[in-house]
Amino acid sequence: MKTHAIFYHAGCPVCVEAERQVALALDPARYEVEVVHLGEHSPRVAEAEQTGVKSVPALVIGGAPFHINFGAALSELQP
Amino acid sequence: MKTHAIFYHAGCPVCVEAERQVALALDPARYEVEVVHLGEHSPRVAEAEQTGVKSVPALVIGGAPFHINFGAALSELQP
Numbered sequence: 001m002k003t004h005a006i007f008y009h010a011g012c013p014v015c016v017e018a019e020r021q022v023a024l025a026l027d028p029a030r031y032e033v034e035v036v037h038l039g040e041h042s043p044r045v046a047e048a049e050q051t052g053v054k055s056v057p058a059l060v061i062g063g064a065p066f067h068i069n070f071g072a073a074l075s076e077l078q079p
Numbered sequence: 080m081k082t083h084a085i086f087y088h089a090g091c092p093v094c095v096e097a098e099r100q101v102a103l104a105l106d107p108a109r110y111e112v113e114v115v116h117l118g119e120h121s122p123r124v125a126e127a128e129q130t131g132v133k134s135v136p137a138l139v140i141g142g143a144p145f146h147i148n149f150g151a152a153l154s155e156l157q158p
Contacts, residue, residue, distance in 0.1 A: 021143060022101070025084075025105050026106060027105060031104060061100045064096065066097060066100065068145050069144075069146050
């Protein structure tokens with residue numbers, strides 16, 4: 001069974017680069033990557049927050065949050 | 080030809096988790112990942128710095144630095 005990974009972003013340039021270079025670089029044989037734009041799906045900000053995400057872009061793998069560089073604080077994306 | 084990725088770390092717990100969950104999660108069909116412990120190979124601190132690495136753990140993919148969470152500042156690892 002593949003590990004579920006969620007890439008949270010807000011469409012910022014830092015986010016786009018992290019998505020292209022890191023999130024989409026994960027091994028498709030082992031990981032299923034879901035990409036979530038928090039600006040367009042603001043109800044999911046709470047979900048990201050509960051996982052420990054503080055800023056975007058962030059990649060959550062197996063429930064653990066990995067913040068990749070810094071695009072925007074999650075608090076700026078509150079609905 | 081595979082893309083060269085370098086994972087810089089300093090053996091810290093944050094580094095170990097990022098290595099296991101992110102660096103080693105890259106697709107082996109597309110990426111060749113080199114793992115560099117800057118505490119043990121301090122001459123490579125300058126190389127990391129030139130690539131734009133500010134802290135570890137960091138993953139450099141195709142020449143672009145991606146800082147993953149925060150373990151230690153590169154300045155603390157200067158030889």
